[in-house]
Amino acid sequence: MIRRRSSAVVAALVMAPVAATGVLVAAGSPASAGVQAPRVTHAAATPASSPAATSTAVPLTVWRPSTGTWYVRNTAPVVYGVSGDIPLRRDYTGDGVADLAVWRPSTGTWYVRGRKPLQYGASTDVAVPADYNGNGKAQIAIFRPSNGTWYLRGQAPIPYGYSTDVPVPADYDGDGRVDIAVFRPSNGTWYIRKLSSVRYGLSSDRPVPADYTGDGKADVALWRPSTGAWYVRNYSTTVWGVSGDRTVPADYSGGGRAQIAVWRPSNGTWYVRGFETVRFGAQGDVPIYSD
Numbered sequence: 001m002i003r004r005r006s007s008a009v010v011a012a013l014v015m016a017p018v019a020a021t022g023v024l025v026a027a028g029s030p031a032s033a034g035v036q037a038p039r040v041t042h043a044a045a046t047p048a049s050s051p052a053a054t055s056t057a058v059p060l061t062v063w064r065p066s067t068g069t070w071y072v073r074n075t076a077p078v079v080y081g082v083s084g085d086i087p088l089r090r091d092y093t094g095d096g097v098a099d100l101a102v103w104r105p106s107t108g109t110w111y112v113r114g115r116k117p118l119q120y121g122a123s124t125d126v127a128v129p130a131d132y133n134g135n136g137k138a139q140i141a142i143f144r145p146s147n148g149t150w151y152l153r154g155q156a157p158i159p160y161g162y163s164t165d166v167p168v169p170a171d172y173d174g175d176g177r178v179d180i181a182v183f184r185p186s187n188g189t190w191y192i193r194k195l196s197s198v199r200y201g202l203s204s205d206r207p208v209p210a211d212y213t214g215d216g217k218a219d220v221a222l223w224r225p226s227t228g229a230w231y232v233r234n235y236s237t238t239v240w241g242v243s244g245d246r247t248v249p250a251d252y253s254g255g256g257r258a259q260i261a262v263w264r265p266s267n268g269t270w271y272v273r274g275f276e277t278v279r280f281g282a283q284g285d286v287p288i289y290s291d
C-alpha cells in the first residue's frame with residue numbers, strides 16, 4: 001500500500017536528483033537569457049507559423065482568462081470558457097483531435113465544446129481528465145484531496161494518495177492506459193498505482209512527467225524552480241528556464257517524444273528546447289500543453 005514504505009521500496013530507491021552530478025547546462029538556455037522586462041501588451045497571440053512540425057505535433061496553445069479566448073497556433077481564435085475556469089484541452093471524443101474544454105470549479109461543471117455540459121466534481125477537487133482505460137478518449141475525472149480519492153467517471157471511486165499529494169497521472173508503463181499516480185512532496189516520492197513507487201525529488205520541486213525518451217512510457221521527471229534544472233529519471237539533467245516560468249513539456253516537433261519547454265509569463269514566450277523560441281501569448285494567459 002502506498003502509505004507505507006516497504007523494505008522493497010527502500011531498496012528500490014534511486015539517488016534523489018538533489019545529488020545528481022554532471023549537470024548539463026544547455027546552450028541557449030533561457031536561464032542565461034535572464035528575465036526580460038515585462039512587456040505590457042493586449043495583442044492577440046502571435047500568428048507565427050510553426051517550423052518543420054509534423055501533423056502529430058502538439059500546437060502551441062494559450063487560453064486567455066480575461067476573454068475566455070483560446071489561441072491555438074495556426075488556427076482562428078475561439079472563445080470558450082470564462083474567467084475562473086480551468087482549461088483542459090484533451091481528446092474527449094476519441095477522434096484523434098484534442099477538444100477545447102474547461103472545468104468550472106464553482107459549479108463542478110465540465111464544458112467540452114460540442115457536447116452538453118456535465119456536472120462532475122466540486123470546487124475543491126483537482127480535475128485530472130485522461131485516458132485511463134485506453135479507449136482513446138479522455139475520461140472525465142477528478143482527484144479529491146480531502147479524502148485522497150480518485151473519481152473516474154463511470155467507475156467506482158479509487159482511494160489513492162493523501163490530501164497534500166500532487167496528482168501526476170500519466171502512462172508510465174506504456175500500455176496505452178494512463179496510470180493513477182501521485183507525487184508526495186513531504187517525502188519526495190512518486191507513487192504509481194499498481195506499478196511502483198520511487199523516491200525522486202524534493203518538496204519544492206514541480207513534477208513534470210512526460211515521455212522525454214520516446215519509448216512510449218512517461219518518465220518520472222521534475223523541475224526545480226530555484227535552479228531551473230530539469231531532472232528526467234535515468235535519462236538527463238538539463239537547466240532550462242527560470243523561477244516564475246511555467247513548465248510546458250510536450251511533443252511540439254512531432255518527433256515522438258516530449259521536449260523540455262517553458263513558457264515565460266513576463267514576455268509570453270515559449271522556449272522549446274532544441275526546437276524553437278517564439279512569442280505566443282501574453283502575460284495573464286494560461287499556457288496549454290497537454291495533448
Ligand SMILES: [Ca+2]
Nearest residue numbers: 091093095097
Ligand atoms: Ca476529439
Ligand SMILES: [Ca+2]
Nearest residue numbers: 171173175177
Ligand atoms: Ca499505463
Ligand SMILES: [Ca+2]
Nearest residue numbers: 211213215217
Ligand atoms: Ca519514456
